Amino acid sequence: MQISYSQINTYQFCPHKYQLHSVEKIPVPPGGNLLLGSAVHAALKFLHDPGRLAEPTLEEVLDSYSRAWPEALHLSEEERSRLFAAGLDMLRRHYQREDREETGRRTATVEHPFRLPLKAEHTLMGRIDRVNVLEDGTIELVDYKTSRTLPAQNDIDNDRQLAIYRLAAERLLYPGRKITSSLYYLQHGLTFTANPAGDLTERVEEEIHWVIGNILAEEFSPRPKKASFCDYCEYHNYCQIFRPVAAEGENQSDMESLVRELAEISSILKDRNGEIKRHQARKGLLEKELLAWFKQMGTGCCQAGGVQAMADVIRRVSFPAEEVRKLLEPQGNWELIGEKLTVSKTALEELFRTRKLPPALQYQLLALGVATDKPTVKLRAVGQEDKEEDEV
Numbered sequence: 338m339q340i341s342y343s344q345i346n347t348y349q350f351c352p353h354k355y356q357l358h359s360v361e362k363i364p365v366p367p368g369g370n371l372l373l374g375s376a377v378h379a380a381l382k383f384l385h386d387p388g389r390l391a392e393p394t395l396e397e398v399l400d401s402y403s404r405a406w407p408e409a410l411h412l413s414e415e416e417r418s419r420l421f422a423a424g425l426d427m428l429r430r431h432y433q434r435e436d437r438e439e440t441g442r443r444t445a446t447v448e449h450p451f452r453l454p455l456k457a458e459h460t461l462m463g464r465i466d467r468v469n470v471l472e473d474g475t476i477e478l479v480d481y482k483t484s485r486t487l488p489a490q491n492d493i494d495n496d497r498q499l500a501i502y503r504l505a506a507e508r509l510l511y512p513g514r515k516i517t518s519s520l521y522y523l524q525h526g527l528t529f530t531a532n533p534a535g536d537l538t539e540r541v542e543e544e545i546h547w548v549i550g551n552i553l554a555e556e557f558s559p560r561p562k563k564a565s566f567c568d569y570c571e572y573h574n575y576c577q578i579f580r581p582v583a584a585e586g587e588n589q590s591d592m593e594s595l596v597r598e599l600a601e602i603s604s605i606l607k608d609r610n611g612e613i614k615r616h617q618a619r620k621g622l623l624e625k626e627l628l629a630w631f632k633q634m635g636t637g638c639c640q641a642g643g644v645q646a647m648a649d650v651i652r653r654v655s656f657p658a659e660e661v662r663k664l665l666e667p668q669g670n671w672e673l674i675g676e677k678l679t680v681s682k683t684a685l686e687e688l689f690r691t692r693k694l695p696p697a698l699q700y701q702l703l704a705l706g707v708a709t710d711k712p713t714v715k716l717r718a719v720g721q722e723d724k725e726e727d728e729v
């Protein structure tokens with residue numbers, strides 16, 4: 338099969354989204370940020386095209402940007418104006434910076450397409466935003482980013498799109514040449530160069546085959562993200578999770594009463610949650626004060642109103658996400674954990690339960706655990722034995 342980076346990315350984000358987009362080919366209007374990105378990319382292609390005899394003026398670049406914007410009737414006038422102005426601003430700043438900061442780089446080509454043959458007659462397709470040749474002959478692969486959020490160096494080093502560009506450049510487009518790859522953040526005018534691990538391209542190739550294998554096996558389960566992600570998904574209205582179903586007759590009224598009761602209970606719980614959070618904050622302060630008092634008095638417990646309060650410790654074990662990622666990503670299990678700074682033991686145990694990982698890998702993962710102790714205060718009714726104690 339033929340697959341592109343954006344399809345791989347969509348599949349890894351949510352297999353059901355891939356199904357709706359690439360299998361069922363449901364037409365949906367592109368999001369505003371996608372339109373902005375396409376128009377800015379078109380203007381940069383116009384600006385940096387090495388086949389052009391004279392560099393275009395800023396007005397010509399902005400004009401090509403305006404022409405690349407579609408009607409976009411699905412966007413409100415306000416949203417469209419905001420995005421359009423953001424693109425103008427990015428391009429103006431990029432143009433003004435270009436003369437000074439791009440010395441030592443010569444643009445070899447822009448929007449360079451490739452079709453890289455993979456194992457089992459699959460093909461990886463893509464398009465590199467820009468290819469530069471540096472003064473020492475190194476090939477620089479550049480991907481433009483229009484987002485405002487800047488990445489951490491670790492994210493750049495592991496960027497899948499750059500790794501795919503490298504794979505195509507090393508094997509197909511520039512074999513034997515020294516290759517480097519960079520992300521260029523247009524809103525900030527900053528270039529970040531990746532320092533990928535030596536085996537990243539091999540790991541990415543394995544991931545591509547894992548994705549292809551799942552697509553061919555028609556594994557398209559929805560992977561709902563946090564509500565905020567699914568709310569912005571273009572396929573939200575077609576998604577099997579969010580598509581409203583119409584029941585008839587008695588079923589209809591049963592379903593309606595379930596929805597009403599659920600809404601009522603959720604609203605009560607929402608109010609209670611606020612109350613619980615306030616109580617938890619106060620509980621934390623009281624425990625802190627009591628522990629300070631114990632320390633001052635050189636004791637570990639005290640008693641009042643039939644309740645004994647004792648100094649105690651809660652031990653939590655967490656796992657550094659980056660280390661866990663290195664072990665889980667090659668088998669395609671990292672997606673189930675999600676992007677976090679640390680991974681909880683509960684999340685790992687759930688993974689062991691559902692994915693049947695090899696025991697050696699489970700031991701390796703568990704060995705990464707880091708324990709932290711949090712001082713706390715435990716309560717029990719006076720007169721109860723330890724083993725029968727009841728928390729009050």
Ligand code: SF4
Nearest residue numbers: 351354561567570576
């Ligand atoms: S709404 Fe969420 S679960 Fe449904 S297709 Fe989109 S990302 Fe996947």
